[in-house]
Amino acid sequence: MYKYQLxxxxxxxxxxxxxEVPELxxxxxxGNTQISALENxxxxxxxxxxxxxxxxxxxxQPHYQRLIMA
Known part of the structure; x- marks a missing residue:
């Protein structure tokens, strides 16, 4: 499993x-479900x-940044 921010x-x-993977x-x-979207x-x-x-x-390389939305 990859560790990129999603x-x-x-x-x-x-x-x-x-x-989406912002770093790539x-x-x-x-996907039709959250799980299927993550698998895809x-x-x-x-x-x-x-x-x-x-x-x-x-x-x-993954940055492990926390995304904060306002």
Whole structure:
């Protein structure tokens, strides 16, 4: 399991939970439940990392920052 910060929200338009990984640009997944969205983002992170490795791109280390919303 990867330790990147995740941002999850409900999309009223799509009727799914969406999860984004801010540290990995473009890494987004969705699911009908929160659990399925989290499972899908783990697969998306794996693919993001594999693709970055294939092209020799740097892979950001997790920052473990706490996101505070006001």
């Amino acid at each position: 941002f999850m929200y409900w999309s009223e338009e799509d009727q799914v939970f969406i999860v 640009p473009g890494c987004v997944a969705h 983002i783990q697969a998306a992170i794996q693919l993001w990392i594999e693709t970055a490795q294939e092209f020799g791109d740097p892979i950001p």
